[in-house]
Amino acid sequence: MPLQFADRLNNVETSAIRELFKLLGKPGIISFAGGFPDSAMFDVDGIREAVNQALTEEAGGALQYGATEGYNPLREQLAQFMGSKGAQQVAADNLIVTTGSQQALDLLGKTLISPGDKVIVEGPTFLATIQCFRLYGAELISAPIDGQGVKTDELEKLIAEHKPKFVYLIPTFGNPSGAMLSLERRRQVLEMAVRHQTLIVEDDPYGDLYFGAAPPPSLLNLSAQVPGSRELLVHCGSLSKVLSPGLRVGWMIAPPELLAKATMCKQFSDAHTSTFAQATAAQYLKAGRMPGTLAKVRSVYAERALAMGNALRRELGDAIEFTQPQGGLFIWARLTGAGGKVADGNALAKSAIDKGVAFVPGAPFFCANPDHATFRLSFATADVARIEEGVARLGQAL
Amino acid sequence: MPLQFADRLNNVETSAIRELFKLLGKPGIISFAGGFPDSAMFDVDGIREAVNQALTEEAGGALQYGATEGYNPLREQLAQFMGSKGAQQVAADNLIVTTGSQQALDLLGKTLISPGDKVIVEGPTFLATIQCFRLYGAELISAPIDGQGVKTDELEKLIAEHKPKFVYLIPTFGNPSGAMLSLERRRQVLEMAVRHQTLIVEDDPYGDLYFGAAPPPSLLNLSAQVPGSRELLVHCGSLSKVLSPGLRVGWMIAPPELLAKATMCKQFSDAHTSTFAQATAAQYLKAGRMPGTLAKVRSVYAERALAMGNALRRELGDAIEFTQPQGGLFIWARLTGAGGKVADGNALAKSAIDKGVAFVPGAPFFCANPDHATFRLSFATADVARIEEGVARLGQAL
Numbered sequence: 001m002p003l004q005f006a007d008r009l010n011n012v013e014t015s016a017i018r019e020l021f022k023l024l025g026k027p028g029i030i031s032f033a034g035g036f037p038d039s040a041m042f043d044v045d046g047i048r049e050a051v052n053q054a055l056t057e058e059a060g061g062a063l064q065y066g067a068t069e070g071y072n073p074l075r076e077q078l079a080q081f082m083g084s085k086g087a088q089q090v091a092a093d094n095l096i097v098t099t100g101s102q103q104a105l106d107l108l109g110k111t112l113i114s115p116g117d118k119v120i121v122e123g124p125t126f127l128a129t130i131q132c133f134r135l136y137g138a139e140l141i142s143a144p145i146d147g148q149g150v151k152t153d154e155l156e157k158l159i160a161e162h163k164p165k166f167v168y169l170i171p172t173f174g175n176p177s178g179a180m181l182s183l184e185r186r187r188q189v190l191e192m193a194v195r196h197q198t199l200i201v202e203d204d205p206y207g208d209l210y211f212g213a214a215p216p217p218s219l220l221n222l223s224a225q226v227p228g229s230r231e232l233l234v235h236c237g238s239l240s241k242v243l244s245p246g247l248r249v250g251w252m253i254a255p256p257e258l259l260a261k262a263t264m265c266k267q268f269s270d271a272h273t274s275t276f277a278q279a280t281a282a283q284y285l286k287a288g289r290m291p292g293t294l295a296k297v298r299s300v301y302a303e304r305a306l307a308m309g310n311a312l313r314r315e316l317g318d319a320i321e322f323t324q325p326q327g328g329l330f331i332w333a334r335l336t337g338a339g340g341k342v343a344d345g346n347a348l349a350k351s352a353i354d355k356g357v358a359f360v361p362g363a364p365f366f367c368a369n370p371d372h373a374t375f376r377l378s379f380a381t382a383d384v385a386r387i388e389e390g391v392a393r394l395g396q397a398l
Numbered sequence: 399m400p401l402q403f404a405d406r407l408n409n410v411e412t413s414a415i416r417e418l419f420k421l422l423g424k425p426g427i428i429s430f431a432g433g434f435p436d437s438a439m440f441d442v443d444g445i446r447e448a449v450n451q452a453l454t455e456e457a458g459g460a461l462q463y464g465a466t467e468g469y470n471p472l473r474e475q476l477a478q479f480m481g482s483k484g485a486q487q488v489a490a491d492n493l494i495v496t497t498g499s500q501q502a503l504d505l506l507g508k509t510l511i512s513p514g515d516k517v518i519v520e521g522p523t524f525l526a527t528i529q530c531f532r533l534y535g536a537e538l539i540s541a542p543i544d545g546q547g548v549k550t551d552e553l554e555k556l557i558a559e560h561k562p563k564f565v566y567l568i569p570t571f572g573n574p575s576g577a578m579l580s581l582e583r584r585r586q587v588l589e590m591a592v593r594h595q596t597l598i599v600e601d602d603p604y605g606d607l608y609f610g611a612a613p614p615p616s617l618l619n620l621s622a623q624v625p626g627s628r629e630l631l632v633h634c635g636s637l638s639k640v641l642s643p644g645l646r647v648g649w650m651i652a653p654p655e656l657l658a659k660a661t662m663c664k665q666f667s668d669a670h671t672s673t674f675a676q677a678t679a680a681q682y683l684k685a686g687r688m689p690g691t692l693a694k695v696r697s698v699y700a701e702r703a704l705a706m707g708n709a710l711r712r713e714l715g716d717a718i719e720f721t722q723p724q725g726g727l728f729i730w731a732r733l734t735g736a737g738g739k740v741a742d743g744n745a746l747a748k749s750a751i752d753k754g755v756a757f758v759p760g761a762p763f764f765c766a767n768p769d770h771a772t773f774r775l776s777f778a779t780a781d782v783a784r785i786e787e788g789v790a791r792l793g794q795a796l
Binding site: 003102103 | 401402403404405406407410434435437440442445446449450453457458459460461462463464497498500501503504508509510511512515526529530533534563597638642643644645646653655656659662663665666667668669670671672673674675677678
């Protein structure tokens with residue numbers, strides 16, 4: 001029988017970069033392609049202690065069904081964690097725990113998007129966001145960015161023109177851009193949210209991974225200074241980039257009515273996030289290990305980001321342009337075509353594989369009008385020596 | 399701003415029985431209302447050993463991002479587990495791991511249901527199935543059951559009339575019916591699937607919880623004997639009822655094309671199921687503890703089911719009728735109205751709360767034409783003494 005699938009599947013295709021990932025198995029490849037943290041950073045001892053503590057103190061809670069909203073001891077810990085990062089008035093019941101922040105995106109789609117609804121995202125933005133929202137029938141509008149994040153003047157024009165269901169931003173060290181939205185632009189985003197009564201989704205999985213000074217306050221933190229903005233704001237957080245993606249623990253802070261509807265949708269999506277993982281995360285946070293873990297990952301990734309930036313300038317010179325990232329996992333670069341060199345990210349990705357180095361071309365990260373000269377490099381998973389070798393190979397490929 | 403939610407939310411309401419659950423906090427209540435296993439059955443030591451083994455042997459895999467299809471060592475173990483239960487030709491790549499079997503239902507909805515599509519379910523069926531499919535716009539058709547499960551003659555008429563996208567069944571000790579579909583009817587279901595080229599979804603979270611002789615082969619196992627039926631069959635399994643719901647580990651076996659589409663949808667739902675939980679489950683299965691765990695839960699629940707059945711006959715007599723379950727967690731009963739007694743499950747549920755015992759009325763489990771005289775009792779979480787006391791209170795309430 002030829003199965004007839006749901007119409008919504010016509011809106012998406014399997015990720016264009018999936019094909020590329022198949023090539024990564026080639027022996028000796030140095031990969032800058034991944035979008036994940038370095039496994040060597042995981043605090044295995046801390047997590048082991050946490051899970052054993054959870055099984056000793058609260059085996060019933062850790063192994064039984066739990067509330068769809070999340071395991072209360074974790075919600076309390078996450079509220080405190082947000083408070084420690086300057087978020088005011090986040091109580092346990094202002095957030096729900098999600099199965100990674102990917103599920104927060106899915107719940108936003110399920111809760112808010114009817115087929116044909118418009119959603120504004122950054123161009124470029126997180127690939128799985130594009131596909132996730134399209135599965136719910138969203139028509140995506142691309143808001144251009146520069147080295148300071150989304151261009152707010154253009155964003156406001158798009159909001160006025162399209163009256164979107166919501167605007168989705170990764171303001172701090174976004175994937176793939178690595179850009180950090182300036183304080184002034186953050187304030188502007190909140191002000192235009194109020195002016196146009198537009199819901200803003202702040203996805204913030206990378207904000208803790210800063211290398212020097214802390215980034216400007218999150219939109220959530222800043223909302224305390226912009227009257228009326230807090231009730232127009234959704235904030236998504238995650239332990240994936242700082243502690244462990246394998247736990248699949250994310251969270252969503254949102255206005256009460258939206259949180260209630262998202263909880264109902266979550267009930268029929270996966271009932272609740274693994275209480276085994278939630279109780280482990282709660283014990284980990286309670287044990288006070290997070291500040292040490294953050295300090296470690298920040299310093300390691302800072303060193304790698306610097307090494308990659310220096311190597312790129314040395315090996316590729318004026319053939320590329322990029323903004324040195326101040327946090328996160330990624331360098332977002334653009335081929336200038338200088339000296340008649342290749343200016344197509346996809347073509348370079350293919351020849352780079354031949355030279356033994358992998359990265360991801362930038363075009364698939366755009367929901368419209370792709371810039372084919374762009375590409376994304378992750379500095380997170382290779383050490384400094386391999387970063388230098390990999391960038392040297394990239395120079396040869398170019 | 400009044401938020402405007404997606405149209406699909408108009409198709410569902412928060413569970414009718416949620417209101418009832420709020421009353422369960424009343425001190426001294428004996429609850430037969432839950433749909434979950436007894437926390438006292440959890441093999442905490444086995445799970446502790448398994449997670450520590452996973453963190454020792456494969457910390458990277460257990461804590462890092464993983465494949466959307468599932469963590470391979472777990473897929474291998476689950477394929478073996480299915481084989482040990484008589485399922486032929488289930489290899490690791492014939493299944494994907496889901497975040498509980500609730501997510502398998504969600505992925506089936508996302509992958510297959512366009513708004514207006516018809517889906518046949520049993521009347522009564524699992525409450526979250528009804529809501530989950532309705533969120534995707536399904537029009538649900540109710541197929542009547544008796545003590546032997548779904549009435550296959552009626553089911554075939556409904557298939558012929560409605561040409562559904564698929565038929566969803568819980569053939570073995572279903573929630574809420576507790577019924578066990580007879581071998582003859584199982585064969586008929588597979589034959590009509592082939593005859594009408596209709597996809598059948600077999601949800602099987604309870605099949606391992608049999609009390610005496612093993613139940614008839616699952617539809618999956620039986621499909622080997624009915625040519626053409628295997629490629630029309632989806633089978634959903636779960637560790638929630640036998641090991642721990644908190645792990646959120648379920649799986650789905652389906653034809654390759656459907657499995658590929660469901661995997662794509664899962665990628666944008668939660669990226670993958672917690673590898674931390676998956677690696678733990680894999681180690682648990684590998685350690686060979688499952689047969690002992692199954693023997694224990696079977697014997698405890700068998701004793702409780704018997705105690706509840708006997709108490710019901712003693713205390714409620716001809717005021718109710720029910721089929722003594724041969725497995726699972728539930729007794730599904732019907733008020734006969736004999737002797738002029740109450741014949742409304744909802745009314746009885748309310749007066750029962752006053753007497754200090756809780757259960758769930760049956761009407762919400764029907765997607766259409768509810769039988770208001772029905773109700774569901776779980777015998778899983780109270781010990782024999784409390785079951786006898788609770789049923790005595792029920793007798794008083796009646």
